Every structure is written in structure tokens, then in C-alpha cells.
Amino acid sequence: MSKCDRLVDLGRRQFLRGSAAxxxxxxxxxxxxxxxxxxxxxxxxxxxxxxxVADLAVDEPLDISYPDDDSPGVxxxxxxxxxxxxxxxxxxxxxxxxxxxxxxxxNYHAADRTLNCPGHYSRFDVxxxxxxxxxxxxxxxxxxxxxxxxxxxxxxxxxxxLIYGRTNNVLGG
Amino acid sequence: xxxxxxxxxxxxxxxxxxxxxxxxxxxxxxxGYKAYSWDLNRQGGMAPGENAFGIDLAEQQWAESEAWYQPxxxxxxxxxxxxxxxxVKPDTDCVVNQGLNSVRGGRIAETRYSEQTGTMxxxxxxxxxxxxxxxxxxxxxDALSLVxxxxxxxxxxxxxxxxxxxxxxxxxxxxxxxxxxxxxKLYFDAMKIRNIRIHNRPAxxxxxxxxxxxxxxxxxxCYEDAELADTIFCVGANPLENQTNYxxxxxxxxLRGTSLxxxxxxxxxxxxxxxxxxxxxxxxxxxxxxxxxxxxxxNVLHLAIKPGTDLVLLNALMTEIVDKGWHAADFIAAxxxxxxxxxxxxxxxxxxxxxITGLDPEDIRKAARWIAEPKExxxxxxxxxxxxxxxxxxxxxxRTNAAIANLCFATHSVGRxxxxxxxxxxxxxxxxxxxxxxxxxPAAYVDQLLINGExxxxxxxxxxxxxxxxxxxxxxxxxRRRTNIVKEAMEAIPxxxxxxxxxxxxxxxxxxxxxxxxxxxxxxxxxxxxxxxLPAATxxxxxxxxxxxxxxxxLTEKYMDAPGAALPDxxxxxxxxxxxxxxxxxxxxxxxxxxxxxFDWQTEEDAFxxxxxxxxxxxxxxxxxxxxxxxxxxxxxxxxxxxxxxxVSTQRLYTDGVFGxxxxxxxxxxxxxxxxxxxxxxxxxxxxxxxxxxxxxxxxWQNAFYDVRTPFVRERFPVPPIEMSPDDMADLGLEAxxxxxxxxxxxxxxxxxxxxxxARRGECFMLFSSPxxxxxxxxxxxxxxxxxxxxxxxxxxxxxxxxxxxxDGISFKTPEYPADA
Ligand code: SF4
Ligand code: FES
Numbered sequence: 004m005s006k007c008d009r010l011v012d013l014g015r016r017q018f019l020r021g022s023a024a025x026x027x028x029x030x031x032x033x034x035x036x037x038x039x040x041x042x043x044x045x046x047x048x049x050x051x052x053x054x055x056v057a058d059l060a061v062d063e064p065l066d067i068s069y070p071d072d073d074s075p076g077v078x079x080x081x082x083x084x085x086x087x088x089x090x091x092x093x094x095x096x097x098x099x100x101x102x103x104x105x106x107x108x109x110n111y112h113a114a115d116r117t118l119n120c121p122g123h124y125s126r127f128d129v130x131x132x133x134x135x136x137x138x139x140x141x142x143x144x145x146x147x148x149x150x151x152x153x154x155x156x157x158x159x160x161x162x163x164x165l166i167y168g169r170t171n172n173v174l175g176g
Numbered sequence: 177x178x179x180x181x182x183x184x185x186x187x188x189x190x191x192x193x194x195x196x197x198x199x200x201x202x203x204x205x206x207x208g209y210k211a212y213s214w215d216l217n218r219q220g221g222m223a224p225g226e227n228a229f230g231i232d233l234a235e236q237q238w239a240e241s242e243a244w245y246q247p248x249x250x251x252x253x254x255x256x257x258x259x260x261x262x263x264v265k266p267d268t269d270c271v272v273n274q275g276l277n278s279v280r281g282g283r284i285a286e287t288r289y290s291e292q293t294g295t296m297x298x299x300x301x302x303x304x305x306x307x308x309x310x311x312x313x314x315x316x317x318d319a320l321s322l323v324x325x326x327x328x329x330x331x332x333x334x335x336x337x338x339x340x341x342x343x344x345x346x347x348x349x350x351x352x353x354x355x356x357x358x359x360x361k362l363y364f365d366a367m368k369i370r371n372i373r374i375h376n377r378p379a380x381x382x383x384x385x386x387x388x389x390x391x392x393x394x395x396x397x398c399y400e401d402a403e404l405a406d407t408i409f410c411v412g413a414n415p416l417e418n419q420t421n422y423x424x425x426x427x428x429x430x431l432r433g434t435s436l437x438x439x440x441x442x443x444x445x446x447x448x449x450x451x452x453x454x455x456x457x458x459x460x461x462x463x464x465x466x467x468x469x470x471x472x473x474x475n476v477l478h479l480a481i482k483p484g485t486d487l488v489l490l491n492a493l494m495t496e497i498v499d500k501g502w503h504a505a506d507f508i509a510a511x512x513x514x515x516x517x518x519x520x521x522x523x524x525x526x527x528x529x530x531x532i533t534g535l536d537p538e539d540i541r542k543a544a545r546w547i548a549e550p551k552e553x554x555x556x557x558x559x560x561x562x563x564x565x566x567x568x569x570x571x572x573x574x575r576t577n578a579a580i581a582n583l584c585f586a587t588h589s590v591g592r593x594x595x596x597x598x599x600x601x602x603x604x605x606x607x608x609x610x611x612x613x614x615x616x617x618p619a620a621y622v623d624q625l626l627i628n629g630e631x632x633x634x635x636x637x638x639x640x641x642x643x644x645x646x647x648x649x650x651x652x653x654x655x656r657r658r659t660n661i662v663k664e665a666m667e668a669i670p671x672x673x674x675x676x677x678x679x680x681x682x683x684x685x686x687x688x689x690x691x692x693x694x695x696x697x698x699x700x701x702x703x704x705x706x707x708x709x710l711p712a713a714t715x716x717x718x719x720x721x722x723x724x725x726x727x728x729x730x731l732t733e734k735y736m737d738a739p740g741a742a743l744p745d746x747x748x749x750x751x752x753x754x755x756x757x758x759x760x761x762x763x764x765x766x767x768x769x770x771x772x773x774x775f776d777w778q779t780e781e782d783a784f785x786x787x788x789x790x791x792x793x794x795x796x797x798x799x800x801x802x803x804x805x806x807x808x809x810x811x812x813x814x815x816x817x818x819x820x821x822x823x824v825s826t827q828r829l830y831t832d833g834v835f836g837x838x839x840x841x842x843x844x845x846x847x848x849x850x851x852x853x854x855x856x857x858x859x860x861x862x863x864x865x866x867x868x869x870x871x872x873x874x875x876x877w878q879n880a881f882y883d884v885r886t887p888f889v890r891e892r893f894p895v896p897p898i899e900m901s902p903d904d905m906a907d908l909g910l911e912a913x914x915x916x917x918x919x920x921x922x923x924x925x926x927x928x929x930x931x932x933x934x935a936r937r938g939e940c941f942m943l944f945s946s947p948x949x950x951x952x953x954x955x956x957x958x959x960x961x962x963x964x965x966x967x968x969x970x971x972x973x974x975x976x977x978x979x980x981x982x983x984d985g986i987s988f989k990t991p992e993y994p995a996d997a
Contacts, residue, residue: 045184073236086177086985103246105276106239112997115989119997122239123276123424124416124466128987132178134892137462137874137991139420141248141282141888143178163180168237168244171185175222175234 046173048148048161053078053097056090056155062113067097069147069159070173074166075100076147077111077118078157085130089149089157097147097159098133101167104140118144132163145172177985179891183247187261189228190220196733197808198264199722200281201349201715202877204601205422206724207281208270208808211716211735212263213255242268242275248283248888252292253736259292262736264716270808272399272724278420280877287882288716289739296885299697300711301740306663307671311709316741316751319708323635324755325674326691328763329682330632331367340622340631341372342639347606347722349715350638350697350745354780357787358746359637360609362753366771368614371631373622375639376602376945378646379963380612380619383568384599386578390585390843391835395605397560397596398726398812398827402426403435404442404594405560407452407546411486411580412566413600414461417874422600422725423463427451431470443593446555450475452546457566458483459869459941460934465992477543482534483867483939484571484857484969488849490579491522492529493544494586502548504556504588511833512585514844521846522582532849548587558594559587565871566968568599571854573964575847585842591830598725603878606722608792618962623647627654632685634692637745638712642701643879644945646965648952649923652701659705661689666707681707695748698881701947712745713738718780719800720744721788723813727826730810731803746783750775797823854966855958864920864971866904870944870951871968873897879945895980896946898927901935910976913983918942920972923953928980930988940974 053067061082068075076099084093098118100109107122111129117136118127125138133144148161162172189212198209212228214220220227222234229243237244245265253262264285268275289299303319304311330338343359344351363369372380384394402408403426415423429435433450440448453467454477467476481489497503498519508515530537547559561584567576584590584597623645625631642652665684669676681691694703695710703709717738723729738744743751757772777783781800788795794815802823803810812825835842852858861867875892876883883889895915910916914929918940926949927942935941944951944967954972959965 045182101239106237106241106244108239110997112994114994114996117989117994119993121997124462124469124993126989126991126993128989131985131987132180134178134987136987136989139277139279139282141246141279141286142181143888146180162184163182165181165184165186165247168241170188170222170233170245174236 046171048173050150050158050160053157053159056095056151056157059095064111067159069097070162073174075108079111079129081116081130087132087146090151095149095151095157096129097149098127098129099145099147099162099166102140103142103144103164103167104138106167179887181247186245186247186250188220188222188233189261189263190214190218191226191228191230193220193228195228196735197731197804198284198716198735199348199604199724199730199732199808201284202280203278203348203419204604204725205272205419206348206604206722206728206730207273207277207421208267208730209264209277209281209284210267210808211733212265213260213735216252216259216261240275246282248286251285251288251290251295253288253290255736257737262288267808272425272728272808273421274425276421276424279875280420283882283886283888284716287886288736296698296882298699298885299739299742300699300709301742302711303741304709305671306666306707309667316743319710320752320755321759322674322677323693323708323752324759325678326681327633327756328759329678330685330691332763333682334632336367336369337371338632339367339369339371340626340634341369341637342375342622342634342641343372343637344375344639345607346375346602347604349720350712351603352606352715352720352722353608353788353792354718354720354783355745356606357608357791358749358783361774361787362749364612364614365610366753366756366775370615371620371622371625372615376644377963377965378623378959379621380615381617381962381964383573383964384577385962386574386845386847387581387597388836390578390581390845391837392581392584392590392597392842393829393836394599395601395725395727396590396829397598399426401560401594401596401828403430404439404558405430405451406449406551406557406594407454407559409454409543409547409559409561410463411456411490411561411563412568412570413562413564414457414463414871415562415600416463416466417461418564418602418872419600419725420874428470431467431475439594443558447552453477454479454543454546456481456486456489458867458936458939462874462991462993469993469995477539477546479533479535479539479543480936482532483869484852485533486567486570487572487576487579487847488524488529488532489535489540490576490583491524491847491849492526492540493547494519494579494583495523496526496541496544497548497583497586500544500549502544502550503586507588507833508586511835512842512844513839515586518582518844518846521848522579524849547583556588558592559589560595561589561597562600563598564600565602569965569967571852571966571969572850573960573966574962575850578845578847582844582847585844591828591833593828596828601725604722604724608787608795610791621959621963623651624957626658626690627651629658629688631690634690636692636694636702636706638696640700640702640879643947643950644952646952646955646967647922647957648950648955655690655702656705658688658690659692659707661687662691662707665689695745697742700881710748711740711742712748713742717742718744720780721784721803727813728810729798729803729813729815730806730808731800733804744780746780747777750777750783852969853960854956854969856956857958857966857969857971860920860956860971861969864973865938866972866974867939868918868942868951868954868970868972869939869968870942870970873943876943880947884947891982892986893928893943894948894982895926895928896943896949896951897930898940898942899930899932899935900940901937902931902933903937905929905931908974908976912988913980913986915977915980915983916974917977918951918954918972918974920954920970922956925949925951925953926977928983933990934992
């Protein structure tokens with residue numbers, strides 16, 4: 004999905020929720036006319052190769068980082084198609100592993116496919132786009148947007164929430 | 177589908193951003209925050225010298241960074257008529273939360289009114305009156321003079337008992353010292369209103385009468401005591417979800433053993449160990465789960481009692497402790513009275529208690545040991561006793577509250593470091609009002625009065641019976657009928673003919689109608705019924721003082737404009753008083769009009785100086801300037817004076833063993849078990865298969881007034897969840913995410929099934945106070961003798977309606993942190 008489609012998709016989700024004003028343009032930039040919300044251009048993401056499909060086994064998370072080395076993440080093959088899953092089986096997902104509360108590193112719990120925070124016990128569902136099941140953060144877990152090419156190479160190309168510890172997902176961007 | 181904001185960068189506060197003190201709007205803990213605001217046309221930079229945090233934002237920040245703020249902590253708001261960027265983030269220098277935010281507090285900024293970003297745009301911005309068959313915007317003078325004229329006519333015809341009031345009595349947003357004083361002075365000083373009730377219960381009464389009658393205020397220790405305790409005894413409370421940062425910042429270090437250094441330093445000469453914790457709760461909560469993770473299961477005792485039997489357990493613990501000789505005999509002799517009588521009256525054997533509570537007798541003995549067995553070398557244990565709604569809103573409120581206070585006095589668990597016998601609290605507190613003795617005891621059961629057709633005018637302050645009362649179905653039905661009688665009468669007369677309007681309203685009241693006035697920040701279901709709706713300002717839109725669960729008083733500074741013409745509640749009360757004075761004077765009743773003198777406040781600070789400064793214990797030392805200088809740490813009440821320009825705290829109460837009774841002694845009280853006290857509940861238990869226990873959830877604040885408007889929360893809980901055992905679900909053919917009807921002999925409501933593997937069969941737990949499924953619909957009207965409801969012990973049946981909206985995008989995995997993660 005291109006970034007443009009992604010924005011359209013986010014916009015659609017907002018529309019379905021019936022809170023058209025509150026979403027995409029909510030944060031960010033200088034607003035020219037204070038009475039109107041404006042969509043903010045999202046940052047430019049690099050396309051980084053993370054691994055090849057052949058490197059992955061079900062429920063064996065692979066450490067990755069994206070969009071740069073200082074942003075650790077995890078790449079997981081779940082063995083069943085999930086929302087936002089990539090690859091031929093729609094079952095490959097990637098997430099930031101810095102808790103979007105206070106930045107502790109999350110642990111993968113294969114038994115119920117969750118990422119868990121030893122900081123203050125937040126839990127995120129890796130089968131459901133990183134939805135916070137219980138916890139302290141006001142966002143679900145940043146999910147890395149993936150593309151898998153014909154050779155099975157997996158690329159990350161975007162992030163759907165602000166990564167912990169940054170004011171901009173692409174540092175210096 | 178999981179809600180994602182799609183926000184991947186945030187504006188940066190420049191080095192010269194304005195920084196102000198904020199105390200969280202929400203729960204009792206009162207975490208410290210800072211509000212950063214700066215001009216919309218400016219941006220800070222990544223370089224350390226260019227941003228308010230003084231760090232290099234081009235580098236990744238690691239765990240517990242002081243500088244990170246997430247999108248929910250950002251907004252664009254108006255300040256002095258100009259749009260500004262706003263970041264509200266937790267303050268690392270605040271001793272309460274030490275930089276932590278909970279999921280509730282982390283969205284202070286996002287829940288502000290913003291026409292720029294679209295958040296909370298349905299805030300009430302202008303007074304509205306019912307005219308031309310709808311709520312129409314109008315001026316303050318028009319709205320208030322109508323309220324004053326109708327209120328005067330009601331008083332003239334029915335006396336002050338014709339005026340019914342529902343008003344907050346708490347601190348934090350929609351409360352605070354300024355606003356409780358404003359409303360208190362109006363209704364208890366200018367008038368002597370008796371038919372008044374509090375935001376979450378149908379009468380004007382204490383939730384903790386007994387402990388006060390026995391001489392002990394319910395907020396008597398400090399948060400550090402949770403770090404110093406040998407044992408924490410927690411009854412009917414779930415602190416991880418409801419007092420989150422108190423639990424995280426002050427309980428967890430003691431569970432982990434990282435507060436041992438502090439214990440040894442502050443309490444030398446006795447042995448110390450990491451804390452043991454006892455929970456009394458029919459339900460296994462995430463608090464139990466996390467205590468096991470942090471302290472080890474061997475240091476956590478969960479007493480999963482049969483619902484409503486706390487009193488028996490507390491009496492048995494006291495009996496066992498005394499029989500073992502572990503009680504604080506010296507303290508009892510010197511500082512208490514009534515010990516022998518109470519002990520004799522309450523004597524309960526472990527075996528009898530086990531029979532009634534369903535507990536293992538060995539577990540009760542173990543609890544007694546953990547609470548009171550002296551430490552090696554003979555030192556008294558330091559046990560902190562904490563309770564909340566499970567006890568307060570549970571069976572036989574008064575006696576059960578007395579029973580825990582008895583246990584506290586018997587073990588001298590108050591006034592010593594590491595102890596305290598405290599409610600954990602819901603809202604922050606902020607109560608200062610003129611004396612309320614005229615209300616009487618028991619106080620009037622206001623909701624029942626309204627149902628019975630009494631009262632002519634109803635003033636509603638930030639309260640919504642529709643969501644939060646008991647017997648809610650009947651209440652709503654009658655309330656709609658009565659207010660509609662007045663609406664129809666108003667519609668029949670041109671609005672501009674004030675005299676005829678008022679006459680028509682009074683006639684409608686004579687026919688059983690009710691004229692209603694709602695003061696709130698957002699539209700509410702009860703406000704829909706009202707004839708006048710008045711827009712209030714909330715914290716941050718006004719200066720507001722409150723105290724937290726350790727009596728820590730802070731000033732939240734005004735950092736943004738209130739929407740439209742909204743005003744602080746205290747100023748609304750003052751302007752209403754002015755209009756009442758004018759109305760009575762115009763009617764020729766100068767004597768009554770004169771009662772409304774003293775309401776010439778122009779600002780909330782005027783109300784603070786008139787109220788708190790003059791009337792609160794230690795208030796004479798406290799001013800806005802002094803509080804501002806104390807920042808987010810404030811001062812613990814009662815303020816003991818000023819030293820070097822700083823306000824002096826009282827860390828703990830009753831350290832001298834002098835209690836709040838005539839003789840200064842703590843009074844033990846007989847509190848015998850009498851079964852399920854509220855009328856009809858024992859029969860209901862036999863008749864219906866499911867307990868509908870109820871309470872809060874971590875993610876949702878109070879009655880969800882902001883949360884239903886916040887996509888991140890609304891997407892997770894579009895309908896109030898009801899937690900059920902998977903076995904019960906299988907019996908009823910239910911799946912996770914099914915929408916069910918909960919129904920009994922009182923009424924019916926709806927909820928979304930959430931499976932909880934550890935839930936006991938036949939015992940459900942439902943979110944309370946939700947606008948999209950009010951548990952109050954199935955709670956009968958019966959209360960205890962002091963008009964305190966038993967909201968918790970309710971039984972009902974459950975049947976499937978269909979799928980809950982959005983259920984297929986919701987994760988129903990367990991909230992419990994895995995032991996092997
Ligand atoms: S714990 Fe309570 S006071 Fe603290 S941030 Fe959360 S809601 Fe606010
Ligand atoms: S850092 Fe993860 S829950 Fe706090």
C-alpha cells in the first residue's frame with residue numbers, strides 16, 4: 004500500500020467512526036486558519052529490507068529495527084492471516100518493541116501472541132494490529148507497514164503510530 | 177479494527193514555552209503534570225537549546241524519558257483569545273507520580289476543547305433555554321433570570337424543600353474547593369436546602385460515616401506509607417486500575433523490595449522485608465495478578481470471599497488477633513474506648529466466618545498473622561489498611577466500614593509510618609462548604625422524592641442520575657414525564673412573555689411537573705430533559721484547587737480559555753445568587769433577598785479566598801500565589817503554617833493518638849453481622865443465577881463522558897463490557913463480543929461479553945456508570961439506614977441479544993500479565 008493509500012485508509016476509518024474532524028489532521032503542524040483542521044503530511048519513510056520470508060518460522064520472532072537502528076522492533080510470522088498481515092499467507096507482522104507508555108522493551112508471549120511490558124504491565128495483541136489489551140498507553144503499538152516482493156524479501160515502509168521516544172518517527176526528518 | 181491515529185510527528189515546545197502546573201483532572205491520585213503552551217506560529221527545534229526539555233530530540237530517547245509526549249498529550253487550544261499549541265505531560269518532579277501517566281491522565285490534552293483539531297467540539301459553549309421546542313442558545317442573564325424567577329416562585333409556594341439539588345462534592349475537574357464552596361454557599365448558607373444529593377448517590381451523606389463517627393477521617397496517611405508497610409490489607413479495591421500511579425509508584429517498590437532502603441533508613445531498629453499483600457475481593461483483579469508478579473505468589477493472599485461477606489471476615493480477623501494477643505494493648509488502653517464491648521459484640525470464630533465467607537479457615541488465620549503477628553523482636557507490624565467501593569458500595573456499608581476501623585484501632589494501624597486505614601478514593605477531594613447539619617441524618621432520599629413527584633425545581637450540577645443512580649430505569653421514566661409536563665407548558669406560551677412563562681411553569685409544577693436546570697461541560701442524558709442548560713468551565717480553563725488521597729493540595733493553573741461563554745461553577749453559583757437576590761427584591765421580599773449577599777466574586781480566586789482560605793483547616797496560610805510556588809507537589813492538608821515562604825505539610829494524621837471525638841479517643845463500635853442488609857437482595861440471590869458485580873475499568877474515567885467521545889477508548893469498549901466465566905458463556909451459548917441483556921425484577925440493561933478465565937461461575941463484573949448500558953437499571957432502590965446504596969450485590973439473568981457493534985475488531989485476550997512473560 005502506498006503512503007497515499009494509507010492516508011486514504013486512515014481517513015476512511017475516521018469516517019466510519021463518525022468523528023471526521025478528530026483524526027488524521029489532529030496533531031502536528033502550523034494551522035493557517037485556526038477554525039479549520041488540516042491534514043498533515045506524514046513523514047517520509049525509508050523502504051528497508053528486514054528479512055526474507057524464508058528466514059521466518061511461526062512464532063519465532065526476529066529482532067529487527069525500523070526506520071533506523073535506534074528503533075528496535077520485531078518481525079513475527081503467525082501462521083494465520085491477521086489484519087495488516089503481509090506476505091503470501093497474510094500472516095507476517097512487525098511492531099515496535101518500545102512500549103508506547105514509557106519505552107520499556109516488550110517481551111513476546113507466544114502462548115497468547117501478545118507483546119508484554121515489564122514496565123507497567125501493558126499488553127498488546129500482535130494478532131490485532133497491536134491493540135492495547137490492557138495498559139497505560141494512549142495508543143496501540145506502532146505497527147510497521149510491510150511489503151513482500153516476489154523473491155520473498157520483506158520491506159518495512161511506514162509506521163502507523165508515533166514511536167516511543169521520538170517527536171518524529173524518522174529521526175531528524 | 178484497531179484504532180490508529182496516523183500521527184507520526186508532533187510539534188516541539190520551544191525553549192521559552194510557557195510552563196504551568198497541572199494536577200490530573202481525573203482520579204484521586206492527583207498526578208502532577210506540566211502544561212506547555214506556545215504560539216501557534218512557532219516551533220521548538222531538535223537541538224537542546226531550542227526546545228523546552230533541553231535535550232537533543234534528534235536522538236532516540238530511552239525508557240522513562242522526561243521529554244517524550246505522545247499524540248494524546250498534544251492539542252491546539254485557545255489561550256487569551258489566540259490559538260496555541262498545548263502539551264500536557266506528566267511531571268517527573270512530582271512526588272506522587274514521578275513522571276508516570278496512566279491511560280486516563282495521558283489524555284488530558286486530547287480531551288480539551290479544540291475547534292482546531294476537533295476534540296470535544298460538542299462541549300456546551302453557551303447557556304441554553306427551552307424555547308420553540310428545543311434547546312436554544314441564549315445569554316447568561318436571560319437563562320439565570322429565568323432560573324431565579326422559577327426558583328423564587330417554588331420557594332414562595334413550597335418553601336425551600338421545593339428546591340431539589342444534585343451537586344458534586346469532590347475535587348478534580350467538575351469539582352474542587354472553589355466550586356464546592358460556590359455551590360455550598362448558595363445552598364447551605366444563602367438558603368438552607370435539605371433535599372440535596374451528591375453526584376454518585378441518592379442522598380447527601382458520607383460514604384464513610386462509621387469511621388468518622390469513630391473519630392478517624394478516611395484519608396489519614398501518606399502515599400509513602402505504602403512503601404513502608406510490612407503488610408498491605410486491601411479490601412474491595414483494585415488499585416492498579418483505579419489508583420494507578422499510586423499503585424505503580426508507591427506499592428510496587430514495596431512489593432519488589434526496592435523500598436527496603438527507605439524502610440531501614442526511616443524505621444531503624446526493627447526487621448524489614450518486602451511487603452506482603454492481602455486482597456479481599458470476590459473477583460481476581462489485575463491488581464492481584466500484578467502483585468503476584470512483583471512480590472511472588474507466596475506473598476500475596478487473595479481472599480475471594482462470597483460477595484457481601486466482608487463484615488464477617490473483618491470481625492473474625494479482629495477476634496483471632498485479640499485471642500492470639502497480637503493486638504496493640506497499650507494503644508488501646510491509652511487512646512481508645514469501647515474495646516471490650518465491641519469485641520464481645522463482634523466476636524466471630526474463624527470456623528463460623530469460613531462458613532459464611534466461603535474461605536479456607538487457614539487462609540483467615542494466615543491473614544490475621546500477616547496483619548498483626550508481631551515482628552521478630554516484638555515490634556508491632558506496620559499494616560496499611562486500604563478499602564474502596566467494594567466495601568463502601570457493598571453490603572451493609574456502615575457496619576462494614578466500622579469493622580475495618582475496629583481492626584485498625586485494635587492493631588494501631590493509623591498514625592504510624594507504614595500504616596493508615598484509608599479509603600483509596602475515586603475522584604480527588606475538594607470539599608469546603610458551610611455547615612450541612614440542617615440536611616439531617618439520615619438525609620433525604622432525593623431520587624425517591626423525585627420519583628414520588630416531590631419538588632418543583634431541580635438544580636443539577638455536573639451530575640447525571642441517568643447514568644449513575646440506582647433504580648435508574650424508573651428514575652428516568654418519571655423524570656422524563658415530569659420535565660415534559662413543564663416543556664409542553666413552556667411551548668404553549670411565547671418565550672418573550674416572561675411573566676406568562678413563569679406562570680405556566682408554576683402551573684405545570686402544580687400538576688406534577690418539574691423544572692430542571694443542568695450545569696455541565698458536555699451534553700448529558702439528564703441535561704436533555706432540562707429546561708435550562710448552563711455551560712461550565714473545567715480544570716485548566718479556570719484555576720482549580722483540589723487534594724488527592726494523601727490530602728495533597730495543588731493548584732491547577734488556567735492554561736486555556738473556556739469554550740464560548742462557559743464559566744467556572746463557582747461563578748455560575750455566584751451569578752445565580754445575584755439573580756435570586758434581584759428576583760426576590762423585585763418581588764418585594766427584601767429580607768430573603770438579603771440572604772444572597774456576599775456573592776460579588778469576579779474570579780475563582782475570589783471564591784477560593786472566601787471559602788477555603790477562610791473556612792478550611794489551615795486555610796488561612798494558603799493563597800494561590802503560595803500554591804503556585806509549591807508547584808505540583810503542593811502541600812498536604814491541613815496546612816500547618818508557612819516557613820521560608822513555603823507551605824508546611826501535615827504528612828499523617830493522628831500521630832499523637834488524639835482522634836476526632838469529644839474525648840479525643842478512638843471509639844470502637846459494635847458491628848454485628850446481619851446478612852445481606854439491603855431489602856430483597858437475599859431473595860434476589862436465590863432467584864437469579866448471576867451476580868452482577870460492577871465497578872471501574874482502567875481505561876475509562878468515571879461515567880465515560882470524555883471516553884465516549886475519544887476514539888481510542890470507544891473502539892475498545894463501544895458497549896460496557898461484562899466479564900464472565902467461559903463456562904457460564906458456554907452454558908448460555910455466548911461468544912466473546914456478544915451483546916447481552918442483563919435483566920432481573922428491577923429492570924434490564926445491556927453489555928458486551930468479555931471472557932475472563934479466572935472469573936468464578938455465576939459471578940460477573942460489569943462496567944458501572946456507562947451511558948451505553950447502565951448497570952443502575954438492575955439495582956433496586958433499597959439502601960442502608962443512612963441512605964447508602966448497595967450497588968455491588970445484585971443478581972440478574974443474562975440472555976443474548978446479538979453481536980456488539982465493532983466486536984469483531986476487539987481483542988478479548990486476558991488483561992492479566994503473564995507469569996512467564
Ligand atoms: S493515576 Fe489518576 S491522577 Fe494519575 S494520571 Fe491516572 S487518572 Fe490521573
Ligand atoms: S513502559 Fe510499558 S507499561 Fe509503562
